Amino acid sequence: MALTTDQYLEKIGSFGRYQILLLVFLNGLIFFWFGWPVMIPVFITAEPPWRCVANSSICKLNGTMNSRHPDYNFRCNISRDQWEFVDDFTSVVTEFDLVCERGLYGTIGSSMIFVGFFFGGIVVGPFSDKFGRKITMYLSGLILSVMSLLAAFPEAFWLFALLRCLIGFGIGGYSIAAYVLLTELVGIRHRSTAGCSIWYSFNLSNMALAGLAYLVRDWRKLSIIMAIPAIPFVLGWFLTPESVRWFLVKGKTEKAEQILYKVAKFNKKPIPQEPLQDCEKQRLGDLRDLFKTRAMTHKTLISWYCWFVNGMVYYGVSYSSPFVGGNVYLNFFITSTVALVAYPALAWGCNRNVGMGTSTSAARVGSFLSSYIVYSQRVHKLLPFGIMGLNALIAGLLCMTLPETRDQPTLEVMETTDGGQNMELLAQDDEKKKKADDSHL
Numbered sequence: 001m002a003l004t005t006d007q008y009l010e011k012i013g014s015f016g017r018y019q020i021l022l023l024v025f026l027n028g029l030i031f032f033w034f035g036w037p038v039m040i041p042v043f044i045t046a047e048p049p050w051r052c053v054a055n056s057s058i059c060k061l062n063g064t065m066n067s068r069h070p071d072y073n074f075r076c077n078i079s080r081d082q083w084e085f086v087d088d089f090t091s092v093v094t095e096f097d098l099v100c101e102r103g104l105y106g107t108i109g110s111s112m113i114f115v116g117f118f119f120g121g122i123v124v125g126p127f128s129d130k131f132g133r134k135i136t137m138y139l140s141g142l143i144l145s146v147m148s149l150l151a152a153f154p155e156a157f158w159l160f161a162l163l164r165c166l167i168g169f170g171i172g173g174y175s176i177a178a179y180v181l182l183t184e185l186v187g188i189r190h191r192s193t194a195g196c197s198i199w200y201s202f203n204l205s206n207m208a209l210a211g212l213a214y215l216v217r218d219w220r221k222l223s224i225i226m227a228i229p230a231i232p233f234v235l236g237w238f239l240t241p242e243s244v245r246w247f248l249v250k251g252k253t254e255k256a257e258q259i260l261y262k263v264a265k266f267n268k269k270p271i272p273q274e275p276l277q278d279c280e281k282q283r284l285g286d287l288r289d290l291f292k293t294r295a296m297t298h299k300t301l302i303s304w305y306c307w308f309v310n311g312m313v314y315y316g317v318s319y320s321s322p323f324v325g326g327n328v329y330l331n332f333f334i335t336s337t338v339a340l341v342a343y344p345a346l347a348w349g350c351n352r353n354v355g356m357g358t359s360t361s362a363a364r365v366g367s368f369l370s371s372y373i374v375y376s377q378r379v380h381k382l383l384p385f386g387i388m389g390l391n392a393l394i395a396g397l398l399c400m401t402l403p404e405t406r407d408q409p410t411l412e413v414m415e416t417t418d419g420g421q422n423m424e425l426l427a428q429d430d431e432k433k434k435k436a437d438d439s440h441l
Contacts, residue, residue, distance in 0.1 A: 002277035005245055006188050008260055014187025015194060016267030022185065023194055025236065026178050027201035032230035033141050033174055035205025037148050037167050039318060040226055041110035042332055043209075044219040046322050047103075048087035048094065050075055056082045067323065067378050076100035089217035096157045105157060107371045110319065112161045113168035114311075114368035120172020128177050133184075133243040137177035138234055144170025145230040152223035184245045185263070199339075206318075206336035214329040253278050295403075302398045303352075309395040312366030312373065313388045319374045320384060352402075 003011070013019070049066040052059030059082040065072045075083045076099070085094050091106075092098065098105040120140070128136040144167050151163040179198060186194040209226075216222045247256035257276050264271050290300040321331040376383045 001274060003272060003274045004277050005184075005248065005256075008272060008276055009185070009187040009263075010189075011272045012260060012264035012269045013267035015190035016263070016269070018263045018266040019182075019186050019190075019194065021266075022182060022241075023197055025239065026182055026198055029141065029174075029178060029233055029236065030198065031201040031205040032233055033144060034171055035202045036209055036226040036230070037144055037171060038113060038315075039206050039209055039332075040213075040223065041113065041164070042319055042321055043089070043213040043328075044091050044223060045093060045106045045110040046089070046091050046328070047099070047106055048085045048089065048091075050083050050099075051086050053082060053084050058082050068381060073100070089213075089219070091219045092157065092160055095219070098157070104375070107375045109157070109161055109164060111368050111371035112164040113171070114315075114365075114370075116165040116168025116170075117172040117367065118168075118365060120169040121176060122172075123169075124173030125176060127173070128180070129246075132246055133177045133181040134237070134240055137174050137181065137240070138237045140170045140173030140177065141230075142170075142234050143167075144174065145227065145234065148227035148230060149224065152220045152227065181240075181243050184243045185241070203336050203339045207333055210329050210333035210336065213332075248276075248278065251278075299402060302402055306395045306399055308366040309388075309391045310366065312370045313392050314370075315367045316370035316373050316384060316388050319371055320377070323374065323377050323381075 047067070049064040049069075051064045052061050058078050059074070061071055061074060064086045065074070080097070092109055093106045096102075096105070098109075124136055124140060147163050147166040147170060151160060151167065154160040154163060179195065182198055183191050183195050212225060213222060216225060241259050241262070242255070244256045244259050247253070247259070253276060260276065261271055289296075291297045318332065318335055321335060322328045324331055373384045373387050376387070
């Protein structure tokens with residue numbers, strides 16, 4: 001009897017040495033290809049407070065003025081030579097004077113990466129289905145690595161914003177492919193553990209970013225230091241396997257078996273005598289498949305909203321580090337450590353993967369808006385947290401209406417994506433076909 005991919009993985013190691021080594025390597029990629037490029041705007045688009053220059057005949061204010069100071073906008077009515085930035089770091093705000101009527105530009109600069117991220121998630125998802133997870137991952141990684149380095153040199157703000165958008169496009173393609181590639185090589189029992197553990201390095205990279213930003217106060221030098229280590233990781237192409245399930249969907253069973261043989265050998269497990277079950281070639285899924293039935297529409301819309309809120313709250317809290325008071329570097333470090341505690345509980349409590357490409361694009365909408373929600377603290381210092389908290393509460397309540405996916409097999413074809421009922425109907429059809437064949441014989 002032929003074995004499904006999940007059954008095959010259980011025999012050769014659901015989460016053995018091979019999968020653990022792959023997890024460690026992908027964590028290294030996320031450290032340089034996701035964490036630093038996404039979170040560096042906290043520092044390179046930060047706006048320091050300002051003060052009047054010494055002996056100014058026009059600006060007579062004492063002390064420093066931050067965004068919540070009642071005299072914050074006073075500088076907009078005087079000439080530029082009458083005030084100066086306070087602090088010893090530079091950013092695109094200080095470089096291009098993004099203040100007063102240009103004050104929103106800094107927020108735009110930090111949000112542009114999520115515009116690219118959004119389109120990357122939509123465009124690269126079908127590309128990954130057509131050409132494979134591996135080529136998608138490394139092509140996207142090459143794009144974001146090169147663009148990250150180039151983003152340290154622009155002499156015009158619009159070019160900086162464009163490069164940040166292209167970085168986001170690369171991240172959108174890489175992050176989806178990396179997550180799917182790992183979880184497709186892990187058995188049912190350990191899928192949630194692997195899927196959550198791949199993000200540990202994201203928080204570790206943010207903790208390291210806080211320290212490096214504290215030591216390197218020039219935004220261009222910091223950008224270069226963040227970008228250069230990412231480029232050599234493109235050589236990981238020669239160490240990374242292609243997705244077994246992608247080979248099966250494409251009708252390339254022999255190549256899928258070759259990868260599984262390597263997994264079995266590395267995990268020191270015997271190769272099963274049973275053959276690997278073929279998967280019928282199918283058309284590429286599209287947006288229509290996420291709304292084929294009422295149940296699927298329900299799962300799609302709630303998944304989108306939950307990802308939207310997740311992106312908005314996570315990046316909103318992180319980008320708020322410069323505005324909550326105290327030391328910005330310490331604030332960012334503390335917010336980066338919180339998720340490290342949450343990941344083990346998350347791995348134990350959940351197991352979900354529905355409409356990955358479009359869902360992560362929904363998260364990018366929330367991530368994009370997070371910068372502007374943080375900007376709303378200029379209206380009231382508690383407004384950003386009120387917006388994020390209310391949406392998080394609503395999303396949590398809506399999640400309770402979703403069906404359970406824990407310990408369920410990975411669904412290979414769209415016809416099974418409506419859950420247990422469709423799987424039961426398919427099983428009944430198979431049984432009917434078997435009886436009909438028996439009676440014919």
